[in-house]
Amino acid sequence: MRADARRNQQRILDAARAMFSEHGTAAPLDDIARRAHVSIATLYRRFPDRAALCRQVAIEGYETVLGEARAAQEVAEEGGPDAPLRAVERFLTGVVDQRSRLVLPLFGGPAFHDREAIVLRHRITGSLEAVLARGRERGAVRDDVNSIDLLMAAAMISRPLPNTPPEWLDTTARRHIAVHLDGLRPGATHHLPGPEPEHAFSRETPTAAENAPTEHRA
Amino acid sequence: MRADARRNQQRILDAARAMFSEHGTAAPLDDIARRAHVSIATLYRRFPDRAALCRQVAIEGYETVLGEARAAQEVAEEGGPDAPLRAVERFLTGVVDQRSRLVLPLFGGPAFHDREAIVLRHRITGSLEAVLARGRERGAVRDDVNSIDLLMAAAMISRPLPNTPPEWLDTTARRHIAVHLDGLRPGATHHLPGPEPEHAFSRETPTAAENAPTEHRA
Numbered sequence: 415m416r417a418d419a420r421r422n423q424q425r426i427l428d429a430a431r432a433m434f435s436e437h438g439t440a441a442p443l444d445d446i447a448r449r450a451h452v453s454i455a456t457l458y459r460r461f462p463d464r465a466a467l468c469r470q471v472a473i474e475g476y477e478t479v480l481g482e483a484r485a486a487q488e489v490a491e492e493g494g495p496d497a498p499l500r501a502v503e504r505f506l507t508g509v510v511d512q513r514s515r516l517v518l519p520l521f522g523g524p525a526f527h528d529r530e531a532i533v534l535r536h537r538i539t540g541s542l543e544a545v546l547a548r549g550r551e552r553g554a555v556r557d558d559v560n561s562i563d564l565l566m567a568a569a570m571i572s573r574p575l576p577n578t579p580p581e582w583l584d585t586t587a588r589r590h591i592a593v594h595l596d597g598l599r600p601g602a603t604h605h606l607p608g609p610e611p612e613h614a615f616s617r618e619t620p621t622a623a624e625n626a627p628t629e630h631r632a
Numbered sequence: 633m634r635a636d637a638r639r640n641q642q643r644i645l646d647a648a649r650a651m652f653s654e655h656g657t658a659a660p661l662d663d664i665a666r667r668a669h670v671s672i673a674t675l676y677r678r679f680p681d682r683a684a685l686c687r688q689v690a691i692e693g694y695e696t697v698l699g700e701a702r703a704a705q706e707v708a709e710e711g712g713p714d715a716p717l718r719a720v721e722r723f724l725t726g727v728v729d730q731r732s733r734l735v736l737p738l739f740g741g742p743a744f745h746d747r748e749a750i751v752l753r754h755r756i757t758g759s760l761e762a763v764l765a766r767g768r769e770r771g772a773v774r775d776d777v778n779s780i781d782l783l784m785a786a787a788m789i790s791r792p793l794p795n796t797p798p799e800w801l802d803t804t805a806r807r808h809i810a811v812h813l814d815g816l817r818p819g820a821t822h823h824l825p826g827p828e829p830e831h832a833f834s835r836e837t838p839t840a841a842e843n844a845p846t847e848h849r850a
Contacts, residue, residue, distance in 0.1 A: 438656070503822075522794040559811065566796075566804045567811075570788045576740040578784075585829055586784045592822040593777065593785075597815030604721075604810040611803055 423460050425450040427474060430467050431517045439468055439523040469526050472518040476534040479516070479568070482508035483541035490545040498549030499595055502564065505542070506594070509568040510587045520573050539565065549598075556602045562611040567594060641678050643668040645692060648685050649735045657686055657741040687744050690736040694752040697734070697786070700726035701759035708763040716767030717813055720782065723760070724812070727786040728805045738791050757783065767816075774820045780829040785812060 415423070429450035433441035443464060447457040461467040482505050490501035509516070519525070542561035549555025571587050571594075578586070633641070647668035651659035661682065665675040679685040700723050708719035731738070760779035767773025789805050789812075796804070815822075 519795060520793075525795040556811075556814075559807075563804070563807055563811075566793065567808055569793050570791070570808065573788070573791065573793070575738075575784065575787050575791070577737060577743040582829055585825070585827060586781070589777075589781055589824040589829065590785055590788065592820075592824045593774075593781075593812060593815035595815070595822040596774075596817075596820050597811035597813070599814075599821070602810075602814050603817070604813040606807040606810045607803070609803060611800055611807065 419460075422450075422452050422456055426452060426457055426460055426467070427470060431471050431474075431515070434468075434471065434523070435514070435517045435521065438521075439464075439518070443467070465524065468518060468523050469528075469531070472523065472526055473530060473534065475516045475518055475520070476531065476538065478512050479509060479565075480534055480538050480541070482512065483538045483545075487541040487544050490548040495552045495554050498545060498552060498554045499598060501545045502549070502555070502598060503591065503595055505545070505564070506568055506571060506591045507588065510572045510584070510591070513572040513574065516572065520569060553600055555598055556600050558602065558606045559598060560610060563606070566611070637678075640668075640670050640674055644670060644675055644678055644685070645688060649689050649692075649733070652686075652689065652741070653732070653735045653739065656739075657682075657736070661685070683742065686736060686741050687746075687749070690741065690744055691748060691752065693734045693736055693738070694749065694756065696730050697727060697783075698752055698756050698759070700730065701756045701763075705759040705762050708766040713770045713772050716763060716770060716772045717816060719763045720767070720773070720816060721809065721813055723763070723782070724786055724789060724809045725806065728790045728802070728809070731790040731792065734790065738787060771818055773816055774818050776820065776824045777816060778828060781824070784829070 426446065429446050430441075433446050433449060443457060444454055446467070447454045450457070457467075461470065485508060486501040486505035488501075489504050490498045492500075513520070539561040542564045546555055546559060546561060546564065550557050571590055574580075574583055575586075644664065647664050648659075651664050651667060655663075661675060662672055664685075665672045668675070675685075679688065703726060704719040704723035706719075707722050708716045710718075727734070737743070757779040760782045764773055764777060764779060764782065768775050789808055792798075792801055793804075
């Protein structure tokens, strides 16, 4: 893709994310093109339909979360018994800080099951599983929490609540994270009820995804 | 209000809650009347405009949360050092169980600042403050968490995440609550960052509310 085509694509994605956040995923494509300062023809050349645009916004969201999960994994590998919990803190606060990039999947819109989406989700849970494994090894993290619990916690904590001023959202999220980190220490008295979550998407395997439809790839 | 008028009003509110949940607060009033099996004239007689209808759905939501907060307060007053944490558990799981009644305020819509809304919110935080005070007294709850933290936790945990099957939502919420309860025990190593949240509405006082507009009362 040429540099100017890539720039246009990124402008459209940024405009779509902003419009989806303000007006939902039914926001008119005309308005998205206008906000991106491109013609509607340019938008359709990059994204043949709304589903293709939604999908790419969701994929960018997963890439953002994966970046945070990998940064956390690096922290967990550092020395010291407190590194794994610092890694979880890094992940949860990182996702909160990036929440404006996570309009999809956090705010709704369709779920995507093509190969790229499945592989990204597997990499995210893989990195988080590595963080938790390191924590259990070092006796720093309770042993009944899994990567899906952690990912769902990040989603709950980062999703903005209505009628809440932005400055309170951040304070509230950071305070909730502090309580959560203390709850993740070993020596739990409240054991996690089952069944252990393997969220629908964790049952997807990248191998199965090889045969999944890819028609929504932008 | 006569019995049939009261029944109609409740039917309209139930239909509005369902429509707001599925289509947002801009859902056509005609469709709400149809779903409630009442004429649009009956709807307008009970609720002169959309704001009045939204407000009453929100008020019913607050009443539901207040019911859960008061039930928790009763549990906290029971004997034993573990009663206060059981009370918090009662509150958080109660709100999760009632989430379909909390479409507003959880899903957006305007904030209401009339006397009835303010008094309800004060009663909710008052009951939660009593639960936490009992917990601190008995050395069962960390001393840096306040009622707004607890209310925001309930909101975060009970708000459904998109693309997540209902059965997983409940499991995920219950597991998050278990971690949170362990995090609320004394002996915290992750201290809550400031500033301590006094959410916008906690600065409202019922006295100030005496002079607040009440034009939206249904």
